[in-house]
Amino acid sequence: MANEGKKLSNPSSTGSGGAKFEANIQATFVTLMLSGGYAPCLPAWPIVEIKLQGKIADYETDDLIVLVENPVTQQRCKLLGQVKLSIGVTESNPVFAEVIQAAWIDFNNPKVFSKGSDVIALITGPISATDSDGVSGLLEQAQRCKDAEEFIKQVGRARFCSDTVRAKLRAFKAQLRKANAGVELSDEQIFDFLKHFHLLGYDLSRKGSVITSLIQSHIAQFNKEIPDKIWYHIIDEVQLFNKAAGTITRSNLAEGIIRYFKEPVLNYIPQGLSVSDFLSEKKPYSEIEINWRAHSASNSIALANLIGSWDESNENDLIIVSSFVGEEYTGWVRGLRDTLHLSGSPLDFRDGVWSIKDRGKCWEEFSYRVFDSHLDLISEKCRLVLGADDPTFELSIDERYAASVYGKIAPYSSAIRGGLAATLALLGNRSCVLDKCKRGNPKYIADVVVNGLLSNVGWVRWASLNDLIPVLAEASPSVFLSAVDQATAAEVSPFSELFAQEGEGIFGRNYMVGVLWALESLAWDDEYLIAASVSLAEIAALDPGGSWGNRAGNSLVDIFLPWLPHTLASIQKRKVALATIAREQPGVGWRFLLSLLPNQQQTTSGTHKPKWRLEGLVDREGSVNRAEYWEQSIHCAKLLVELAGLDSSRLSELVKKYASLPPEASTALLDKLSSKELTSKSELERYQVWDAICGVLVHHRNFPSAPWSLGEKYLAPLEDVANTIKPISEALAGRRLFSNRDYDLVERDLTYEQQQLKLEELRRESIKSILAESGFQGIVEFSSSVPDSQSVGQTLATIDSLELDREILPSMLDESGRLQGFVKGYAWVKCWKYGWGWFDRLDKVDWALEEIVSLLCMLPFNEEAWSRGESLLGDDFSRYWLKTPANVFQMKEGGEYAIGKLLGVGRAGAALEVVSSGIYLKWDLDSSLVCKVLLAYGAAEPESDRIDGYRISEIIKKLQEDFRVDLEDLSQVEWMYVTLLDRNSDVSPVTLERKLSSSPEFFCELVRAIYSPEGLSVEFVPTVEERNIAVNAYRLLNEWSLVPGGREDGSFDSTLFTDWVAKVDRLSRTSGHFDVAMNCLGSVLIYAPEGCSLWVDEEIAKLANEKERDALRDGYAVATFNSRGVHWVDPEGKPERELAQKYRDQAEALEYAGYHRFAKTVRDISKDYDIQAERNISRFGK
Structure with a gap:
């Protein structure tokens, strides 16, 4: 509780x-x-x-x-x-x-x-970004995983979750333990809580x-x-x-x-009072409808429609277009350009990209101009363009985000690739309007091209076509499904490699999305439902799981949702498809059929819809009647009972879904559970089913008034089964009491204290029975078989017996895993019950030093343990500090002593944990010691995964607030952790920033660390250490916001500023870094203070206006643009217009003050924002 x-x-x-x-x-x-x-x-x-x-x-x-x-x-x-x-x-x-x-x-x-x-x-x-990313990633995993076992596995796998996510899981576990009166929660409890937490x-x-x-x-x-x-x-x-x-x-x-918020009422002019009939029918020239079929550019438009789209900035696109139309591009495109200004032009041209406004309409309108020779040519171009693999995949996963930097750029634009893919879809689905072509030829071409693109190809081709695969599937569904079958049946499936390409974080990508969307799209069609859903099941069988939500299993659930199926197939066809999946892929079928039971899946974001097929049908609001809903639900539940067979694991999982089973299926399940085939199994095989039944009974009886709770009418038959298959062996029956599910073991109508007392008594009686039945060895074996072995040890410790001490200590001190937890629980309770005198009374004469160390590490981390360790271990006392878990919350004082000892044995991570906890507990720690710990931790290989960036930032923040801290020590700390201290966190490297603003030498040192001298002809290859220093220096300069000459009280001293700049000029010219130094200085000047009569201090404006300061002005302009950061795009361009006006006014003020060079830079910024506004209006405006 x-x-x-x-x-x-x-x-x-x-x-x-x-x-x-x-x-x-x-x-x-x-x-x-x-x-x-x-x-x-x-x-x-x-x-x-x-x-x-x-x-x-x-x-x-x-x-x-x-x-x-x-x-x-x-x-x-x-x-x-x-x-x-x-x-x-x-x-x-x-x-x-x-x-x-x-x-x-x-x-x-x-x-x-x-x-x-x-x-x-x-x-x-x-x-903080650490908290936001970590918690969001953790909660997303909780939402995506089917149960606690999968959740813990996924979070624990470095490939799918970051250390930050795991750190946040530890934070939730720790806080939930405190909220639960110090009692550890099971994985199931934590998972259940996180699924409901946002x-x-x-x-x-x-x-x-x-x-x-x-x-x-x-x-x-x-x-x-x-x-x-x-x-x-x-x-x-x-x-x-x-x-x-x-x-x-x-x-x-x-x-x-x-x-x-009152809805406006619209009033309409009464019929018959309109004067439109009296108006002249003559329309302005711009509104005269044009017969595009008879227009002089109709042939060019027809050819353009066959291509679909292309980008004039891509030379390869223009070569393809020119080759297809059989003319020089500049001459041919002139006719298209002449149509753009005409009303109702079917063409669109924006930002250098040509496209067709309504391809379906143009396909019909200009079909009379399309002949087989055109189709032969377009077939060739489709193979060439769509068959070109993306060179991005020549790079490693973590390098692909910078493909353009490495020169790995796709040869053709996404515009022409998308246009030609859509052409294939039109050939495959709307060939009937091409009456000048041989019957069947358009569809034949679509089939042949799609087959050539996807049949027996490697993962790079599938990844390269990822965005276009749904369209290609619509172009030739049968060919596409055959290609997917080939890929899933291959000895080394290309899809397995595609799964391996998934990256994490902002630059990660799921290259299977195109295949999944294509299969979802085909599943709408009654004809392809079974084939598409079986393919999804086969892909799900290959899927190792990942952090992306688009998975084949999820697609199957959405397609067959009983209350909103995403298919036009009949209920009979859906039932056949479900049975086929269960037969061909029973493992996948089991998992996804569980999700289709009533009350399991209550929301859906829908599935991908076809664009060129089933036009209009999939856009209807679909729904099912009550009879159809229950028909499918009963079918799914019966399939599950059949798939479960006599497998204990599956039967127990089905028992847990007992409340969601329709009566027909729950009766079938009860019959199977009480069958001779199951009751004749061994106790061990039956245990899992019995345990699941007990859990269901307790859960529903603890909440009798809840709307989801089952009444005794439904629970009684289940209880009869439980009594039939209950284990006779006390060691098996007692496992439930030590399963880490305390909340499922006792009645909820008791107080927390009563619950704990009752649970302790039940556990005590169970342990006594096992002792009587199997002796101490039985207890050892029992501990090895239960999740909560520590509670076994704690319960055993309440039974007074010196014989037990001798059985366990010291012979079991070197155990690992569950038995280690058993020994730890035993020793802890003994010490808690009898005090440290119990430890002193143990006969340790013949104990090895390592055994003494092990026992001390299991006991409270405090001065009592330390004094005994020093006395018993002598010169080997360091062994204790090398092994102790160092739980700070078990100690009342001696924090600095413990930190020093941990540092002395090279455990900087553990020492830092003590520091972090000490700050939370408001200890007054020596700042020099804290700095020493931070520097040691940063220089060593981290041995603790419980320290994250947030905790380190908080420690540094505390140091910055301590007036006693040595500024040089603090500077070294900030330098080591500068990557954690940025604008996205609450802590910034204020000490280093002040040093930058007050020390020209330090500023120039950083500039030299990043940039090579101007005019250096010899190629310089930095060492790893030099590269790391350069990265830190770059981050620091990039975050720098304190202008030289600025004081801590917010005032500005122009004399200090000019002196600082003069020294930088001299030092940077000497080293050959003048321009880059000025560029860096320009970046920080965006934070410059206001002057008396100008929006910027006159001394700064004077410097920025000097003729030789071009690099400074460039740095100022770039920093100004970057300072805007991520922003919402307004289709009307209003924010950009406002910024343009702001900088225009500033430029005007500078010019009137006599700073014309600086004014030009600011005016150029204004012009760029004007251009951005126009671009946004052009792209996104209505």
């Missing part, structure tokens, strides 16, 4: 920043409710109620509770939201501990939280943020005049409800706010 919940607090009494952010978040959900928007993480149902400060209503996660309701069934789900402006997701962060404690209490309270439908969300402002990032805490913009866009749907004022009105209203801890619905909000 969780700890006592957090205390009720009035939101108006919290800190101003957090309270404001909380109000903004609450106002965001109110806006979504009023504008018809949907709540994140919940089904797309209307928001009907928002409860604020839910502590009064017995919620622990209490900042807001958002309820949504299905408008048809009135089913409700809710989001429990905890709002924190800033937070660190670590094992020691107190704010995160508070959040998890509250969430854990609610999660286990069926009165406020329904598992499977409700969710819990931590809603934050901007947090992290939502909102950047509402600053003006002009993306989320604020989106919310105001919601408001602007109803009122375009004053969306910002309406937003502030909503915030004010929310704060009134907040003070009263009220509940917000549409009915109790202020009438004025409701009125803002």
Whole structure:
């Protein structure tokens, strides 16, 4: 059971920043409710109620509770939201501990939280990239994995998850353990919790943020005049409800706010009063309809439509076009250009790319101009262009993002490749309109080309065509399916290699998506459903799993969803397909049929739809009636019972889904479980099934009033089976008590203390029975067979017996795995129960030193252990420090002593863990010692995986706040960890930045570390160390934001600035680095302070205007552009227009002040933003 919940607090009494952010978040959900928007993480149902400060209503996660309701069934789900402006997701962060404690209490309270439908969300402002990436990756894995075993396996595999994700899992485990009164949670419990937990990032805490913009866009749907004022009105209203801890619905909000969101009523002119009949029918010239079939450019348009699209900036594209049309490109394209200005032109030309506005319409309109000779030519071009493999795949996975830098560029543009692929799809599906061609020839050409492209090819071809494969599949479905069959049947499948190409992070890519989408697309067709779904099953069998959501197994689930199938096939055809998959790929069939049981898959994002086939059919809103839904569900469940056979593992998994089985299938399962074939199996084989049945019985009986809970009518037959197959052996029956599933073992109507006492008594009786049945050796064997062997040792330790001490100690101290946990649990409880006197009374005369070390490491990490270790081990005391787990929370004092000892044996990672925990516990540590630990950790091979970048950043932040720290030591620390200290974290290298701004020598040293001298003719090959120094220097200069001459109080001393620049000039000219030094200086000048009469300090403007400072001005311009960072693209180009005007005004001011060279640089920036605005309007504007 969780700890006592957090205390009720009035939101108006919290800190101003957090309270404001909380109000903004609450106002965001109110806006979504009023504008018809949907709540994140919940089904797309209307928001009907928002409860604020839910502590009064017995919620622990209490900042807001958002309820949504299905408008048809009135089913409700809710989001429990905890709002924190800033937070660190670590094992020691107190704010995160508070959040998890509250969430854990609610999660286990069926009165406020329904598992499977409700969710819990931590809603934050901007947090560190480490936390954001790590937590998002962890929660995504929890959502994607089918069970706890797969989840733990995936997170533990370095290929699929980063160390950051694993660090966040440890943070959740640690905080959940604290929330659970110090009791470790099982993997199943943690997995179940994480599946219901979400992290939502909102950047509402600053003006002009993306989320604020989106919310105001919601408001602007109803009122375009004053969306910002309406937003502030909503915030004010929310704060009134907040003070009263009220509940917000549409009915109790202020009438004025409701009125803002009133749907406009449109009035139409009555029929018969229109004057359009009296207007002249004569149209302006620009609106005269043109008969394009008879136009002089009709032949060129027909040829252009056969190509589809091409890019004029790609020379190879132009060669293909020219070769196809049989003319020089410049002469031929002139006719097309003459049509662009005409009304209704079928052509489009943007940013150098030609395309057809409506290919299907043009295909029909100009079909009379297409002959077999054209098809022969286009067939040749398709083979040439689409058969060219992407040279990117000549690079390693981690180099492909920079393919252009390595010169690995595809020979043809994506425009012409996409255009020709679509041509094949048109040939394969709309050949009937090509009446000037031999009947069947167009489709024959499509089949032949697709076969040549995909039949018996390697993984590089499949990867190169990834984006186009869905279109090629539509062009020739049968040929494509045959190619997929060949690929899956190959001894070394190209798909296996494609799976191996998946990368992680922002530059990673899944090259199987094209194949999956193609098969999803074909599955819409009744004719191809079985073949496409079997191919997906075969691919799923090859799939090793990964971090990407697009997997063949997921595609199968979406296609056959019983409540929304993504196919036009009949229910009979779907049933045949399901049975075929189960027969041909039973392993895959088992996994995906489980997902099709009722209440297993409640949401779907749909599947890929065909573009050139089944036109119009797949766009209809599909649905199934109740009879059809249950017909498929019963079919799936019966297949599962059949597939399970007598396999204990599968039967136990099916038992866990007992509540989701239709009556016909649950009866069949009960018959199988009580059959002679199963009951005659050995106890060990039956145990897994019996354990699963017991878990189901306890789970449902613990929550009798829950809507999902089964009544005794359904549980009694299951209990009869359990009694029939229950193990007689106490060693088997007792396994459940030591399974790491404490929450499933005792009644929920007891208090936590009563639950623990009862569980301890049950365990004690079980251990006594095993001792009586099999003796101590039976206990050892039992410990080796249960997940929670430590509890076995702890329980055994409560039985007073000196014989047990002699049996275990010291002979079992060198055990590993589960037996090590058994010994550790035994020793810990003995020491806790009898104190350190128990350790002293042990006869250790004949013990080896390593045995003494092992036992001490199992006992509390504190001064009691240290004093005994020093006394017993003498000169070998270092062995203890080499092995101890160093759990800081077991000690009260002596932190610096422990740190020094750990450092002394080369365990800088363990020492750093002690430092990190000590900072959390508010120890006053010696700053020089902390610096020493950080430097040692950075220089050594990390032996601890529990230290992440966030914790190191927090330690450095603490050092920066310590006035006693030696600045030179701190500079070395910041230099070593400069890669962690950037604008995306809360900690920056302030000491190094101050040194840069005050020491010209240091600045020039960094410049020399990065750049070679100007005019150096000899090629310089840096060492690994020199390369690392250059990387650190580059990162530091890139993050530098303190202008030389700037003081800590924010003032600016122009004299210091000019002196600093003069020294840099002299040093950089001497070394041959003047231009690069000026470029770096220009980058930091974007942070320059304002002057008295100018937007920038006059001394800085004067320097930037000097004739010899071209490189400085270039650096300033580049840094100005880069400072904008990632931004939302406005199709109207408004932000770019505003920036252009801003820099235009600045340039004007500089020019009037006499700084014309600097003015030109700033004016060029303005012009570039004007160009960007035009480009955005051209690309994205309507």
